[in-house]
Amino acid sequence: MKRLFDILVSAFCLVLFAPLILLCYLVIKIGGGPAIYKQERIGLGGRPFFIYKFRSMKIDAEKEGEELLQKANDPRLTRIGKVLRRHHLDELPQLWNVFIGDMSFVGPRPERKYYIDKIMERDPRYERLYVLRPGVTSYATLKNGYTDTIDKMLVRLEMDLYYLEHQSLYTDFKILFLTFGKIVSGRIFVFISCLLSVTAVGAQDTLSTSISYDLTTECAVGTGDYTAFQLAANRHHVLATRPNTAYLRGAVGVEHTFNKNLSLSGKVDVIGSLHADHQAYLQQCCVNLSFLESFFLEAGSREQQQVLRDNQLSTGSFVKGTNAKPIPQVHLGTNGFWTVPYTNGWLQVNFDFGYGKFLDSDYRENLFNKATDVNWFYTTGAYYHQKHLYLRSNPDKRFFLTIGIEHAVQFGGTKYSYENNVLVADKKRADLKAFWQVVLPAGDSNYFENDAMEDWVYGNHLGVMTCQVGWNIHEHHLLQAYLDNPFEDGSGLRKGNGWDGLWGLQYTNRTPGRQFVRGALLEYFQTTNQSGPLHWDPADYPEPIRSQITDFVVGADDYYNHMFYGGYSHYGMTPGNPLITSPVYNQDGYSLYRDNRIKAWHLGVNGELTDRLSYLLKGSYREGWGTYRLSPLSSKHHSFDAMLQGCYSAGPWQFSAAYGLDLGNIYGDCNTFNFRIDYHGKIL
Amino acid sequence: MARYFKFLAISCWLLAVGMLVSCQEGGEAGDLFGQWQQEGYGTRYVSFSGSVVWLKSTTDGSIFGNFQHRGDSLFLQFYSVEGLPADTTLVEDIFGFRPLNDIRLKIDCLDDDMLVLSQEGRDWRFRKY
Numbered sequence: 001m002k003r004l005f006d007i008l009v010s011a012f013c014l015v016l017f018a019p020l021i022l023l024c025y026l027v028i029k030i031g032g033g034p035a036i037y038k039q040e041r042i043g044l045g046g047r048p049f050f051i052y053k054f055r056s057m058k059i060d061a062e063k064e065g066e067e068l069l070q071k072a073n074d075p076r077l078t079r080i081g082k083v084l085r086r087h088h089l090d091e092l093p094q095l096w097n098v099f100i101g102d103m104s105f106v107g108p109r110p111e112r113k114y115y116i117d118k119i120m121e122r123d124p125r126y127e128r129l130y131v132l133r134p135g136v137t138s139y140a141t142l143k144n145g146y147t148d149t150i151d152k153m154l155v156r157l158e159m160d161l162y163y164l165e166h167q168s169l170y171t172d173f174k175i176l177f178l179t180f181g182k183i184v185s186g187r188i189f190v191f192i193s194c195l196l197s198v199t200a201v202g203a204q205d206t207l208s209t210s211i212s213y214d215l216t217t218e219c220a221v222g223t224g225d226y227t228a229f230q231l232a233a234n235r236h237h238v239l240a241t242r243p244n245t246a247y248l249r250g251a252v253g254v255e256h257t258f259n260k261n262l263s264l265s266g267k268v269d270v271i272g273s274l275h276a277d278h279q280a281y282l283q284q285c286c287v288n289l290s291f292l293e294s295f296f297l298e299a300g301s302r303e304q305q306q307v308l309r310d311n312q313l314s315t316g317s318f319v320k321g322t323n324a325k326p327i328p329q330v331h332l333g334t335n336g337f338w339t340v341p342y343t344n345g346w347l348q349v350n351f352d353f354g355y356g357k358f359l360d361s362d363y364r365e366n367l368f369n370k371a372t373d374v375n376w377f378y379t380t381g382a383y384y385h386q387k388h389l390y391l392r393s394n395p396d397k398r399f400f401l402t403i404g405i406e407h408a409v410q411f412g413g414t415k416y417s418y419e420n421n422v423l424v425a426d427k428k429r430a431d432l433k434a435f436w437q438v439v440l441p442a443g444d445s446n447y448f449e450n451d452a453m454e455d456w457v458y459g460n461h462l463g464v465m466t467c468q469v470g471w472n473i474h475e476h477h478l479l480q481a482y483l484d485n486p487f488e489d490g491s492g493l494r495k496g497n498g499w500d501g502l503w504g505l506q507y508t509n510r511t512p513g514r515q516f517v518r519g520a521l522l523e524y525f526q527t528t529n530q531s532g533p534l535h536w537d538p539a540d541y542p543e544p545i546r547s548q549i550t551d552f553v554v555g556a557d558d559y560y561n562h563m564f565y566g567g568y569s570h571y572g573m574t575p576g577n578p579l580i581t582s583p584v585y586n587q588d589g590y591s592l593y594r595d596n597r598i599k600a601w602h603l604g605v606n607g608e609l610t611d612r613l614s615y616l617l618k619g620s621y622r623e624g625w626g627t628y629r630l631s632p633l634s635s636k637h638h639s640f641d642a643m644l645q646g647c648y649s650a651g652p653w654q655f656s657a658a659y660g661l662d663l664g665n666i667y668g669d670c671n672t673f674n675f676r677i678d679y680h681g682k683i684l
Numbered sequence: 685m686a687r688y689f690k691f692l693a694i695s696c697w698l699l700a701v702g703m704l705v706s707c708q709e710g711g712e713a714g715d716l717f718g719q720w721q722q723e724g725y726g727t728r729y730v731s732f733s734g735s736v737v738w739l740k741s742t743t744d745g746s747i748f749g750n751f752q753h754r755g756d757s758l759f760l761q762f763y764s765v766e767g768l769p770a771d772t773t774l775v776e777d778i779f780g781f782r783p784l785n786d787i788r789l790k791i792d793c794l795d796d797d798m799l800v801l802s803q804e805g806r807d808w809r810f811r812k813y
Contacts, residue, residue: 533719533731534738536748541765548763549750553734625813628719631742632813634726 041110052093056081107135211683219246224670228660230643240276247273301326313604329356371589382413411459460562488557491531498529639664720810760787
């Protein structure tokens with residue numbers, strides 16, 4: 001029970017304090033030297049383990065003297081370290097120790113063997129504490145404060161032994177409550193046993209835990225109303241669509257491998273931008289449990305890569321692309337393709353299934369209030385459901401086939417619109433039944449009587465069916481042809497939408513070493529048909545017209561738009577294919593998709609010029625006719641968008657420079673020069 | 685078991701080919717299906733799908749009706765949902781098709797890109813949009 005409590009609460013706290021952890025990490029790192037301090041302590045059963053803390057002392061502080069016990073005003077503390085200590089922030093990494101089972105929230109503070117030996121010389125009863133998992137806080141810590149002498153340690157031992165004999169969940173909660181009270185009240189509360197452990201311990205990599213970080217800075221400058229489309233698209237909305245923008249980005253990733261079948265990882269990723277759509281944003285924050293090598297359970301937001309489409313070259317999936325900021329969710333799926341047992345390698349599966357929530361409620365409300373002349377409603381608090389299932393035959397054979405389906409839904413939420421100058425809220429249920437109902441499109445059979453046309457099918461559903469054929473021309477050369485067929489209702493599911501879809505031909509060169517052409521791709525993307533130009537269901541209308549126009553005609557699917565949820569977008573960007581211009585580009589503040597009937601041709605090529613220098617070249621030409629339902633464009637729009645990028649890699653450093661341009665009347669004429677520097681570091 | 689999955693893979697392949705072949709957009713009304721924009725008017729559209737016609741002006745509203753396409757003749761019957769005069773105005777005055785629920789038009793030209801309709805010496809030119 002206690003262990004379960006520790007796991008749940010520490011996992012929660014890790015997510016909750018992730019931004020604070022990242023901030024502390026970056027602040028220490030900027031000051032120079034390692035940010036994480038780890039030290040060997042003695043834990044449950046007398047077994048050693050590594051305790052993690054933020055470094056609060058000068059580097060090699062212990063070399064300056066014999067003193068190994070820490071004091072409240074230790075001169076070896078750095079300026080940042082003093083602040084961290086005062087607020088106990090240096091202890092935050094111990095949440096990880098608790099989560100992986102090295103420690104508990106409540107228990108005797110873990111000690112180094114050196115001091116345990118000293119204590120044992122005077123009181124051998126210390127050995128009895130080995131039956132307890134060491135703790136972040138304890139009864140002794142509360143009562144005894146700093147233990148900077150062996151005598152105080154012996155007093156603390158008495159208290160720990162008292163705790164050993166009287167431990168209970170009630171006692172633990174009481175200690176936690178009192179500890180929290182001390183921290184909040186601002187009184188000095190330092191875990192003496194941790195502060196005692198400043199003996200130099202050389203950093204030793206463990207096989208089980210790794211911590212890495214990524215630092216990125218990027219700027220885009222040029223002419224025109226926007227950053228060139230190709231430079232900003234399909235990048236999880238990291239680079240702003242506005243022109244002349246820049247950002248700093250820091251990410252920390254932690255992974256702990258329990259055994260070959262179980263690993264736990266987490267990531268925190270923060271972006272601070274200038275002249276951007278969002279000045280500060282927690283881009284990624286997630287905890288991921290991978291099990292049985294092939295499956296995962298994840299909570300949080302993460303920049304997910306596409307399963308089938310090439311993340312660098314392709315225009316992207318219609319449903320789950322890489323264009324918008326990640327939507328936080330809890331989901332379960334496979335890590336890559338999983339070979340189904342007993343099929344002799346002939347069948348592989350890739351799936352993902354999850355529920356999440358859109359975070360852009362404030363964005364939608366602000367957009368509505370800024371442009372009430374063109375927007376007549378907005379919706380907040382929408383939930384998100386996504387899933388995909390792909391089946392693939394053996395990809396090592398000469399020919400192989402992949403088929404599958406992706407499906408995403410917006411549901412729940414509250415729609416606000418003005419009726420007689422009064423803002424009226426219309427809330428959709430988001431109970432357990434709703435969560436189940438969105439798995440397969442289903443609706444309210446009495447929608448018309450209930451005056452809720454949008455409930456003909458509950459939620460805003462959209463999806464894509466994929467068929468992909470692969471041909472291994474040679475051991476290292478692969479050619480694939482594919483069709484991603486979009487659907488918003490049944491007509492798309494039965495391919496009643498003509499030639500709508502993403503039609504692609506992709507060449508992949510898997511030859512080791514430098515290759516001038518690593519991959520090449522040609523795509524045609526059409527969304528003009530939408531199952532026909534109109535939708536007529538007699539049941540939507542009263543008599544007498546219901547009996548005068550009796551035919552049932554489906555169509556005007558209005559890809560990405562919905563009469564209750566507005567657009568399928570996150571912070572104004574489509575999570576799907578960016579060739580359908582996202583609402584963030586509507587200069588008048590219109591919140592829906594204005595041009596979802598397009599035809600586009602796209603070409604992408606990448607490769608390596610030298611062992612360190614790679615390139616990426618891609619371009620699209622598109623024409624747009626507007627929408628069927630709301631408003632066709634009075635004249636056809638068009639745009640040519642291209643980019644060329646060079647990327648130089650040198651160890652942990654990566655430098656890239658790019659040029660992008662837009663020509664036409666969708667984004668106007670834009671020229672953008674883009675520079676980026678990445679650094680990937682390893683802490684453990 | 686492996687043979688079974690080979691069979692499954694081949695079936696899926698045939699299914700996929702069938703799906704691609706089914707990418708037709710027409711029916712008995714052929715090229716008429718789809719949305720047409722009136723030449724010279726960026727705001728006026730007429731759409732055909734199934735047996736339903738949708739006449740739309742982005743500035744003056746829209747109205748649904750039935751249509752029949754027989755030889756070179758096109759018959760239209762529009763119905764006002766709430767009997768609003770604006771619906772009649774849209775059909776008879778703005779577009780000029782008369783009368784509202786019994787319109788007979790001659791199709792002078794119909795191909796992938798152009799639709800030309802005429803009635804009593806007046807013609808309407810549309811382009812596929």
